[in-house]
Amino acid sequence: MSLPTGARPSIAPTREEALGFDRSDPLAGFRDRFVIPTGGPIYMDGNSLGRLPRATVERLRELTLTEWGGRLVEAWEDWIDLPIQVGDRLAALVGAGPGEVLACDSTSVNLYKLAGAVLDASPNRRVLVTDAANFPTDRYVLAGLARSHGVELRSFESDPVSGPSAADVAAAIDDDVALVCLSHVAFRSAALADMIGVTEAVHARGALVLWDLSHSVGAVPVDLNGCGADLAVGCTYKYLNGGPGAPAFLFVRGDLQDSLRPPIWGWFGHADQFAFEDSFRPASGIGRFQVGSPPIAGLAAAGVGADLVAEAGIAALRTKSILATEMMLALYDSTLAPLGVGLGSPRDPRERGSHLSFLHPGGLALSRWLRREAGVVVDFRPPDTIRVAVAPLYNTFAEAWDSVDAMSGGLAEGVHLGPPPAGRVT
Amino acid sequence: MSLPTGARPSIAPTREEALGFDRSDPLAGFRDRFVIPTGGPIYMDGNSLGRLPRATVERLRELTLTEWGGRLVEAWEDWIDLPIQVGDRLAALVGAGPGEVLACDSTSVNLYKLAGAVLDASPNRRVLVTDAANFPTDRYVLAGLARSHGVELRSFESDPVSGPSAADVAAAIDDDVALVCLSHVAFRSAALADMIGVTEAVHARGALVLWDLSHSVGAVPVDLNGCGADLAVGCTYKYLNGGPGAPAFLFVRGDLQDSLRPPIWGWFGHADQFAFEDSFRPASGIGRFQVGSPPIAGLAAAGVGADLVAEAGIAALRTKSILATEMMLALYDSTLAPLGVGLGSPRDPRERGSHLSFLHPGGLALSRWLRREAGVVVDFRPPDTIRVAVAPLYNTFAEAWDSVDAMSGGLAEGVHLGPPPAGRVT
Numbered sequence: 001m002s003l004p005t006g007a008r009p010s011i012a013p014t015r016e017e018a019l020g021f022d023r024s025d026p027l028a029g030f031r032d033r034f035v036i037p038t039g040g041p042i043y044m045d046g047n048s049l050g051r052l053p054r055a056t057v058e059r060l061r062e063l064t065l066t067e068w069g070g071r072l073v074e075a076w077e078d079w080i081d082l083p084i085q086v087g088d089r090l091a092a093l094v095g096a097g098p099g100e101v102l103a104c105d106s107t108s109v110n111l112y113k114l115a116g117a118v119l120d121a122s123p124n125r126r127v128l129v130t131d132a133a134n135f136p137t138d139r140y141v142l143a144g145l146a147r148s149h150g151v152e153l154r155s156f157e158s159d160p161v162s163g164p165s166a167a168d169v170a171a172a173i174d175d176d177v178a179l180v181c182l183s184h185v186a187f188r189s190a191a192l193a194d195m196i197g198v199t200e201a202v203h204a205r206g207a208l209v210l211w212d213l214s215h216s217v218g219a220v221p222v223d224l225n226g227c228g229a230d231l232a233v234g235c236t237y238k239y240l241n242g243g244p245g246a247p248a249f250l251f252v253r254g255d256l257q258d259s260l261r262p263p264i265w266g267w268f269g270h271a272d273q274f275a276f277e278d279s280f281r282p283a284s285g286i287g288r289f290q291v292g293s294p295p296i297a298g299l300a301a302a303g304v305g306a307d308l309v310a311e312a313g314i315a316a317l318r319t320k321s322i323l324a325t326e327m328m329l330a331l332y333d334s335t336l337a338p339l340g341v342g343l344g345s346p347r348d349p350r351e352r353g354s355h356l357s358f359l360h361p362g363g364l365a366l367s368r369w370l371r372r373e374a375g376v377v378v379d380f381r382p383p384d385t386i387r388v389a390v391a392p393l394y395n396t397f398a399e400a401w402d403s404v405d406a407m408s409g410g411l412a413e414g415v416h417l418g419p420p421p422a423g424r425v426t
Numbered sequence: 427m428s429l430p431t432g433a434r435p436s437i438a439p440t441r442e443e444a445l446g447f448d449r450s451d452p453l454a455g456f457r458d459r460f461v462i463p464t465g466g467p468i469y470m471d472g473n474s475l476g477r478l479p480r481a482t483v484e485r486l487r488e489l490t491l492t493e494w495g496g497r498l499v500e501a502w503e504d505w506i507d508l509p510i511q512v513g514d515r516l517a518a519l520v521g522a523g524p525g526e527v528l529a530c531d532s533t534s535v536n537l538y539k540l541a542g543a544v545l546d547a548s549p550n551r552r553v554l555v556t557d558a559a560n561f562p563t564d565r566y567v568l569a570g571l572a573r574s575h576g577v578e579l580r581s582f583e584s585d586p587v588s589g590p591s592a593a594d595v596a597a598a599i600d601d602d603v604a605l606v607c608l609s610h611v612a613f614r615s616a617a618l619a620d621m622i623g624v625t626e627a628v629h630a631r632g633a634l635v636l637w638d639l640s641h642s643v644g645a646v647p648v649d650l651n652g653c654g655a656d657l658a659v660g661c662t663y664k665y666l667n668g669g670p671g672a673p674a675f676l677f678v679r680g681d682l683q684d685s686l687r688p689p690i691w692g693w694f695g696h697a698d699q700f701a702f703e704d705s706f707r708p709a710s711g712i713g714r715f716q717v718g719s720p721p722i723a724g725l726a727a728a729g730v731g732a733d734l735v736a737e738a739g740i741a742a743l744r745t746k747s748i749l750a751t752e753m754m755l756a757l758y759d760s761t762l763a764p765l766g767v768g769l770g771s772p773r774d775p776r777e778r779g780s781h782l783s784f785l786h787p788g789g790l791a792l793s794r795w796l797r798r799e800a801g802v803v804v805d806f807r808p809p810d811t812i813r814v815a816v817a818p819l820y821n822t823f824a825e826a827w828d829s830v831d832a833m834s835g836g837l838a839e840g841v842h843l844g845p846p847p848a849g850r851v852t
Contacts, residue, residue: 139706280565292532299671
């Protein structure tokens with residue numbers, strides 16, 4: 001999509017102007033679709049854990065009391081389809097077709113299943129490739145597979161702000177590469193990868209590409225089939241608001257499915273699960289990527305979250321996300337940059353996702369002060385990165401304005417100079 | 427444990443007598459701790475999906491509204507410990523110590539992680555062993571590992587009713603065996619394995635043993651450490667009443683943990699997860715067997731279920747289970763056997779778990795008639811097995827009596843002679 005004309009404020013808006021943006025926000029009504037306790041903090045951490053949709057409360061109540069409590073094992077007649085059915089609802093958000101997405105397991109386990117399947121199907125290609133700045137669990141999963149399969153894990157460097165380019169990828173790969181695994185939106189910088197260019201570069205070498213959509217699904221347009229992407233994984237608890245530890249998803253391009261076989265052979269991936277056959281025969285299609293009993297409550301909640309995003313529409317969400325992050329960027333220029341804060345995200349909104357990263361050596365202490373004292377929830381990634389996310393379904397422009405204002409206020413007070421308050425989860 | 431003296435009825439009790447057993451049942455009060463809709467069916471399928479505890483409704487409401495909705499990402503300060511904390515509560519039910527059990531993933535994925543870790547740690551032992559009648563997903567997971575690691579999966583035959591004996595296991599293994607994987611209670615016959623004898627036989631060959639506790643945890647005493655068991659997995663949605671697709675668990679004997687490394691390297695298994703280090707360093711202890719984000723709602727529900735079982739006490743649950751299945755067996759002898767129904771479970775209650783299997787060529791039609799027409803929920807396993815389970819936390823003796831009575835009534839009417847009603851999940 002292109003940037004809306006005139007979207008970028010030429011000077012930092014006032015708080016009154018931010019309130020004006022909220023009054024004219026076509027998505028403003030979606031905020032009421034979430035449980036937002038009165039007097040609670042400003043929540044700019046939807047890129048870590050999204051808020052609770054009101055409809056989820058009702059859906060979980062129905063699932064628990066009516067389905068589990070009332071129908072008991074008979075409810076499996078409906079539940080058994082949930083991984084594929086929720087997958088189809090997710091598919092519509094990522095440019096995939098029905099039967100190409102499955103909701104199941106965790107992102108890490110799904111990455112293992114897909115990357116392991118590619119290695120098994122590509123005995124003559126002995127290299128996995130990723131960006132050295134990719135999210136740790138992605139790199140760990142690939143490192144484990146590289147070790148067990150006796151192949152090379154090749155990590156390439158890229159610009160820490162703009163992320164890996166198609167040229168970086170092209171330079172890192174050769175005809176020995178089986179799979180390139182990258183994040184669509186970088187967890188640290190929010191850099192948005194060139195999915196078309198990278199996919200072309202990978203395919204030019206005969207390799208496959210796997211996209212981690214955790215930080216892009218629900219926040220930026222994703223067009224897997226339009227780009228010819230092969231594989232993808234992602235989580236549902238960030239911009240999709242599926243809840244803590246909600247099931248992840250995986251995508252396998254339709255014409256690739258029956259040539260890949262995940263390394264974990266479980267009964268839910270069997271062609272005839274309830275025949276209890278002696279041997280494993282993988283199901284045809286996306287179902288073969290299932291393993292064990294699906295987490296029904298989590299799937300139900302993930303489905304509600306996906307439906308809310310679909311109702312709002314990715315294009316409208318993206319427009320609001322760009323406007324709000326552009327506003328924060330203008331405020332950054334006028335208030336945070338003079339205080340020594342660096343910008344860790346791309347300046348061009350077409351090149352980033354829905355959060356901004358601010359860099360400061362006292363970032364840990366500042367981020368905890370923001371949570372504990374200023375009522376602004378952001379998160380911190382070592383050594384120096386504060387991430388401030390706009391979740392366009394529920395964040396207001398005023399919240400985005402107040403967040404940057406709180407940061408500059410805290411820095412002016414010197415809250416970053418003391419030791420950070422205790423805490424284990426950053 | 428030994429069978430209570432005089433527990434076995436010498437002749438089949440009347441329904442009045444069954445009602446008398448209920449009046450003197452010390453666990454009778456636990457039935458009210460579950461959501462049991464008025465007018466609902468007799469539910470004898472707790473070995474497939476356990477009922478909904480009332481406390482779970484409250485706990486899920488608190489988790490959703492107060493923790494997720496209210497505390498948002500800050501609640502991870504507490505959630506992050508749930509896999510180990512719920513694991514510790516499960517450990518008390520299976521004779522394991524604190525820090526030896528982890529609640530996570532599905533049973534199939536956990537089996538893959540543990541069996542894969544054993545193969546990686548035992549390069550000179552190239553055989554996996556299981557019982558040919560073990561639950562399909564266990565055999566499928568092991569078959570997948572055997573294929574990927576180029577090792578042999580050796581399946582041995584055992585008596586279909588009494589299950590694998592220690593002698594069967596001893597005869598099937600040699601010094602090439604890395605791991606023997608068996609179910610503690612067989613999913614089909616309910617045969618209870620000799621955990622002490624089998625573990626000794628396996629250790630005598632220098633191999634490790636992995637027990638699938640899915641059909642025993644919460645229903646029969648399990649003493650992993652007392653038996654010197656090495657590894658175990660199990661699910662929480664049967665006798666533990668954790669809900670559909672609730673997270674499974676895994677056990678690794680304490681002194682074995684740091685010598686095993688699961689094949690899936692995820693960020694939750696890292697020694698310092700939030701340091702976002704470049705390389706994977708496995709955590710010390712049971713934490714290294716985690717992979718991705720834990721399913722928080724499922725863990726919370728599993729914890730409630732485990733606590734209910736602990737409150738009732740395994741010994742009391744086992745006593746009631748034996749009394750009720752013995753009563754059903756006496757009714758079987760007097761009413762079902764004359765109608766041509768076979769017994770697919772051991773006669774000696776010390777040698778079986780908490781369900782009875784009845785064999786009949788028209789079992790599928792009969793089981794569906796029981797569900798649809800007679801208001802008795804049992805399940806069917808092809809080709810001919812109807813399983814009737816006693817979940818001693820909530821089933822009454824009268825329900826057990828009525829279930830067998832309904833079966834003999836249906837058979838007398840000939841309901842098994844027609845085609846089975848449609849249905850996908852049996």
